[in-house]
Amino acid sequence: MRRIIFGIMLLGCMMQGAFAQNLGIKGLVKDGRNKEPLEFANVVLQTMDSVFVLGTTTDGKGSFVLDKVKSGDYLLVISSLGYETQYVSLNGFNKSVTLGDIPMEDASVSLDGVTVSASNTSSRSDRKLVFPSDRQVKASTNGMDLLQQLMLPKIQVNPMSSEIKVPGNGEVQLRINGVKVELQEIKSLLPSDIIRIEYHDNPGLRYGNAEVVLDYIVRRPETGGTLSLDMSQGVNALWGEHRFSGKINHKKSEFGASYRIGPRDFYGMSRDNEEIFHLADGTELHRKETGDPSHARMFMHNVNLNYSIQDPEKYLFNATFRYWNNHQPNWDYRGILSNLENPDDYVDMVDLNSEDNQVPALDLYYQRNLKNDQTLVFNVVGTYNRTSSHRFYQESRDQEPLTDINNRVSGNKYSVIGEGIYEKKLANGNRLSTGLRHTQSFSNNEYRNGHNYDTHMNQAESSLYGEFKGKVRKLDYTLGVGVSRSYYKQDGTDDSYQYYTFNPRFTLQYALPGQSFVRLRGYVGNSSPSLGNLSAIEQVIDSLQLQRGNPQLEAYMRYRLALTYEFQKGIFYTNLDGAYEYLPNPIMDEKFQEGNKIIQTWNNQKNWQRVTGSAMFRVGPIKDILQFSFTGGVNHYISNGNIYSHTYTNWYCNLQASLTWKKFMLMYQLDTNWNWFWGETLDGGENIQILMAKYNFKNLSLGIGAFNPFSDNWKVQSENWNQYASSKKTSYIKESSRLFVVSVSYNFSFGRTYKAGQKRLNNSDSDSGVMSTGK
Incomplete structure (x- = not known):
C-alpha cells in the first residue's frame, strides 16, 4: 500500500514538474507608430535581480514564444535598435500567458550607454536607420570615414576628391541632427558621437529634388565640447586635406567652428584632344592636340561658424x-x-x-x-x-x-x-x-x-x-x-x-x-x-x-x-x-x-x-x-x-x-x-x-x-558627337596615379550628452550664374 501511495505521489510530482517546465510566454511585438510587426527584436526573460533565464528574437510576423519556463517572478525585456526598450513585469508567474501586442516606440536621438556589437539597419518606408557597430566606429576617424565603412547602396565616397555623391548627377543633402551642413562639417564629426545615420533614399517633397539625404544623428554635450585635427598629406605630390574643428557647449547653447584647406599642386597635367571640323565652305579639318606636362594648382578653403540654442521639447534656433x-x-x-x-x-x-x-x-x-x-x-x-x-x-x-x-x-x-x-x-x-x-x-x-x-x-x-x-x-x-x-x-x-x-x-x-x-x-x-x-x-x-x-x-x-x-x-x-x-x-x-x-x-x-x-x-x-x-x-x-x-x-x-x-x-x-x-x-x-x-x-x-x-595613367575622357565639330578629349594628371x-x-571630447532637436529644411544656392568657357 505504501508503495502504491508513494508511486502516486511520485507520479504527481513528475506531472507537476512536467507541467511547470511547459509553461510558456507568447507575445507580438509591433512598431508603435504604424502597428507593423517588428522583426528580429530581442526578447530576454530575466529574474528580478537581472539574472538571464531565456532569450529569443521575434520572427517575420513579430511573434515570439518562450517555452519551458518555471514558475517564479520575472522581468521580460524587449529591445530593438531604434526603439525604446520595453519592460514587462511577470510577478507570481505560474501559468502560461499570452501578452498580446507589445508596442515599441521610436527611440529618441540619444542612445547613451548603448554599445552596438554589429551594424544594424532598421527600415522605414521613407528612410533607413543605420546603426554603426562599435568596430566600425573605432576604425573611423570622422563621419565621412564611417560612411565609407557602412557601404550604403548608391553612396560613393571618394576621399581623393573629398566627395560624397550618388551616380548620375543626383543631389546628396547632408545634415547633422536634421540641420543642413556641408561636407566639412561631416568630416568634423567624431565617430564616437554618431548614434546612427538616417539614410533617406526616398526623400519627400520637403527635400526638393534631392536624390539622397544623409542625416547624422549625434550626441550633443550639455557642457564641455570637442576638438578635432585631421591631416592627410601626399608623400610624392603636393596633395593635402587638412582640417581643424571644435565645439563648446554650455547648457542649451552650442558654439562651433571649423577650418579646412585642400592644397593641390601638380606638374604632370596634360590633355590630348582629337577634333574633326566640317566648315560651311565645304572644307574639312582633322586636327589633333598632343599635350605636354603642365601646371595645375588649386587651394580650397572652408570656414564654418555656428551657434545654436535649443530646448529639445520646444524649440531650436540655429545660425x-x-x-x-x-x-x-x-x-x-x-x-x-x-x-x-x-x-x-x-x-x-x-x-x-x-x-x-x-x-x-x-x-x-x-x-x-x-x-x-x-x-x-x-x-x-x-x-x-x-x-x-x-x-x-x-x-x-x-x-x-x-x-x-x-x-x-x-x-x-x-x-x-x-x-x-x-x-x-x-x-x-x-x-x-x-x-x-x-x-x-x-x-x-x-x-x-x-x-x-x-x-x-x-x-x-x-x-x-x-x-x-x-x-x-x-x-x-x-x-x-x-x-x-x-x-x-x-x-x-x-x-x-x-x-x-x-x-x-x-x-x-x-x-x-x-x-x-x-x-x-x-x-x-x-x-x-x-x-x-x-x-x-x-x-x-x-x-x-x-x-x-x-x-x-x-x-x-x-x-x-x-x-x-x-x-x-x-x-x-x-x-x-x-x-x-x-x-x-x-x-x-x-x-x-x-x-x-x-x-x-x-x-x-x-x-x-x-x-x-x-x-x-x-x-x-x-x-x-x-x-x-x-x-x-x-x-x-x-x-x-x-x-x-x-x-x-x-x-x-x-x-x-x-x-x-x-x-x-x-x-x-x-x-x-x-x-x-x-x-x-x-x-x-x-x-x-x-x-x-x-x-x-x-x-x-x-x-x-x-x-x-x-x-x-589616371585619366578622364569626354567626347562630343556633333556632325560639324566632333571631338574626343582625354585629360591626365600624372600625380593622381x-x-x-x-x-x-587626433580627436578629443569632454562633457555629457542629452537629446538634440532636429532641423528639417535644407536650402542652399551653389549656382554662380556665370557662363563657363574653355575646351
Missing part, C-alpha cells in the same frame, strides 16, 4: 555662417595642334586658366514644436557668389601668334531663399506636411574679351506643396503635389519668361516577408535654365569655335519612374534598382555652322531618355569584421535633339572590401567609370582605386594609403 573659397591660379594646358592630313602643318598651343570663387552664406533656422505633434519650421538663407576667371589661349607658329584670346569674366550673384513648413503627425504613423518656398536671385556679370558685355539678370522661383504619408496594412504610400512659378528678366532687353508647373509625385512601398520590400516611386519635376546659359553674350574658344548664350531658353519638365527591391537577412543584403526618365524639351548643347566658324550654344531639344538598372550585393562573412560589397549597373541613353539623335550604353561597377580587427583597419575600393551622356556630349567618369590602412590608439589615428596604386598618402588624426 551658421559659411565661407567657401576655391583659388585656382593655374589650370594650364600646353601642347601641339597638328593637321592629321598634313603632319608638317602644326602650331604651338597654350591654354592657361585661372579662377577664383568666393561664396559667403548665412543660414538662419527656427523650429517650433507645438502641441498635438505639430511642428512649424522657418528658414532663411542669404548667399553672395563672387566669381572671377581669366583664360589666355594662343596658337602660334615660330613664336608668331596666329590666334590670341584673352577672356576675363567677373560675376556677382546675390540670392535669398526663404521657406516655411507645417507638419502634423497623425494616428497610425500617418503624416501631413505643407510648405512654401521662394528664391530670389540677382546676377551682375562682366565679360571682357575684345568686346565688353555687361548682363543684369533677375530670376525668381516660388513653390507651394502638400504631402500626405499613410499606410494600409503592409502598403506604405506617400502622395504629394506641388505648384511652382518661375520668373526671369534680363535688364536692357526684352528677354524674359514666366511659367507655372504642376508637380505631382507618389511612392508605394509594400513590405515582404523578412526584412525586404518592393517600392514604386514616380514624380514630375521641373528644371529652369541656368543664368550662365541665358546670358546674351559671346566668347571665343579657339581659332574655329565660339560659345554663345541663348536668352530664349525655356524651362522643361522631368518625369521619372523607379522600381526598387531590397532584401536583408543576417549577413546578406541585396538592393535591385531600375528607373526610366523622360525629359521633353530639355536644355542641351548644340553646334551649328556660321561662316567658317562653329557656334556652340544651348537650346531646348526634342527629348532625352535614360533607362538605368543596378544591383548591389553586400555580405559580411564575419559579421562586421570582414565585409564585401559589389555593385554593377548599366545606363542606356537616348538623346534626341532638333538636328541630331544619339544612343549610348554604359556599364559600370563598384567593389569595396573592409577588414577591421582590434585597432587595425584595411580597406580597398574600386570604381569603374560611370559615364553621363547629355545632348551630344559624353562626360566620362573616373576609374578609381583606393587602398588604405589605419591604426587607432585611443584618440590618435595613424594611416597610410594609396590612390590608384596599380595604375600609372600611385599617389601615396599619410594621415594623422
Whole structure:
C-alpha cells in the first residue's frame, strides 16, 4: 500500500514538474507608430535581480514564444535598435500567458550607454536607420570615414576628391541632427558621437529634388565640447586635406567652428584632344592636340561658424555662417595642334586658366514644436557668389601668334531663399506636411574679351506643396503635389519668361516577408535654365569655335519612374534598382555652322531618355569584421535633339572590401567609370582605386594609403558627337596615379550628452550664374 501511495505521489510530482517546465510566454511585438510587426527584436526573460533565464528574437510576423519556463517572478525585456526598450513585469508567474501586442516606440536621438556589437539597419518606408557597430566606429576617424565603412547602396565616397555623391548627377543633402551642413562639417564629426545615420533614399517633397539625404544623428554635450585635427598629406605630390574643428557647449547653447584647406599642386597635367571640323565652305579639318606636362594648382578653403540654442521639447534656433573659397591660379594646358592630313602643318598651343570663387552664406533656422505633434519650421538663407576667371589661349607658329584670346569674366550673384513648413503627425504613423518656398536671385556679370558685355539678370522661383504619408496594412504610400512659378528678366532687353508647373509625385512601398520590400516611386519635376546659359553674350574658344548664350531658353519638365527591391537577412543584403526618365524639351548643347566658324550654344531639344538598372550585393562573412560589397549597373541613353539623335550604353561597377580587427583597419575600393551622356556630349567618369590602412590608439589615428596604386595613367575622357565639330578629349594628371598618402588624426571630447532637436529644411544656392568657357 505504501508503495502504491508513494508511486502516486511520485507520479504527481513528475506531472507537476512536467507541467511547470511547459509553461510558456507568447507575445507580438509591433512598431508603435504604424502597428507593423517588428522583426528580429530581442526578447530576454530575466529574474528580478537581472539574472538571464531565456532569450529569443521575434520572427517575420513579430511573434515570439518562450517555452519551458518555471514558475517564479520575472522581468521580460524587449529591445530593438531604434526603439525604446520595453519592460514587462511577470510577478507570481505560474501559468502560461499570452501578452498580446507589445508596442515599441521610436527611440529618441540619444542612445547613451548603448554599445552596438554589429551594424544594424532598421527600415522605414521613407528612410533607413543605420546603426554603426562599435568596430566600425573605432576604425573611423570622422563621419565621412564611417560612411565609407557602412557601404550604403548608391553612396560613393571618394576621399581623393573629398566627395560624397550618388551616380548620375543626383543631389546628396547632408545634415547633422536634421540641420543642413556641408561636407566639412561631416568630416568634423567624431565617430564616437554618431548614434546612427538616417539614410533617406526616398526623400519627400520637403527635400526638393534631392536624390539622397544623409542625416547624422549625434550626441550633443550639455557642457564641455570637442576638438578635432585631421591631416592627410601626399608623400610624392603636393596633395593635402587638412582640417581643424571644435565645439563648446554650455547648457542649451552650442558654439562651433571649423577650418579646412585642400592644397593641390601638380606638374604632370596634360590633355590630348582629337577634333574633326566640317566648315560651311565645304572644307574639312582633322586636327589633333598632343599635350605636354603642365601646371595645375588649386587651394580650397572652408570656414564654418555656428551657434545654436535649443530646448529639445520646444524649440531650436540655429545660425551658421559659411565661407567657401576655391583659388585656382593655374589650370594650364600646353601642347601641339597638328593637321592629321598634313603632319608638317602644326602650331604651338597654350591654354592657361585661372579662377577664383568666393561664396559667403548665412543660414538662419527656427523650429517650433507645438502641441498635438505639430511642428512649424522657418528658414532663411542669404548667399553672395563672387566669381572671377581669366583664360589666355594662343596658337602660334615660330613664336608668331596666329590666334590670341584673352577672356576675363567677373560675376556677382546675390540670392535669398526663404521657406516655411507645417507638419502634423497623425494616428497610425500617418503624416501631413505643407510648405512654401521662394528664391530670389540677382546676377551682375562682366565679360571682357575684345568686346565688353555687361548682363543684369533677375530670376525668381516660388513653390507651394502638400504631402500626405499613410499606410494600409503592409502598403506604405506617400502622395504629394506641388505648384511652382518661375520668373526671369534680363535688364536692357526684352528677354524674359514666366511659367507655372504642376508637380505631382507618389511612392508605394509594400513590405515582404523578412526584412525586404518592393517600392514604386514616380514624380514630375521641373528644371529652369541656368543664368550662365541665358546670358546674351559671346566668347571665343579657339581659332574655329565660339560659345554663345541663348536668352530664349525655356524651362522643361522631368518625369521619372523607379522600381526598387531590397532584401536583408543576417549577413546578406541585396538592393535591385531600375528607373526610366523622360525629359521633353530639355536644355542641351548644340553646334551649328556660321561662316567658317562653329557656334556652340544651348537650346531646348526634342527629348532625352535614360533607362538605368543596378544591383548591389553586400555580405559580411564575419559579421562586421570582414565585409564585401559589389555593385554593377548599366545606363542606356537616348538623346534626341532638333538636328541630331544619339544612343549610348554604359556599364559600370563598384567593389569595396573592409577588414577591421582590434585597432587595425584595411580597406580597398574600386570604381569603374560611370559615364553621363547629355545632348551630344559624353562626360566620362573616373576609374578609381583606393587602398588604405589605419591604426587607432585611443584618440590618435595613424594611416597610410594609396590612390590608384596599380595604375600609372589616371585619366578622364569626354567626347562630343556633333556632325560639324566632333571631338574626343582625354585629360591626365600624372600625380593622381600611385599617389601615396599619410594621415594623422587626433580627436578629443569632454562633457555629457542629452537629446538634440532636429532641423528639417535644407536650402542652399551653389549656382554662380556665370557662363563657363574653355575646351
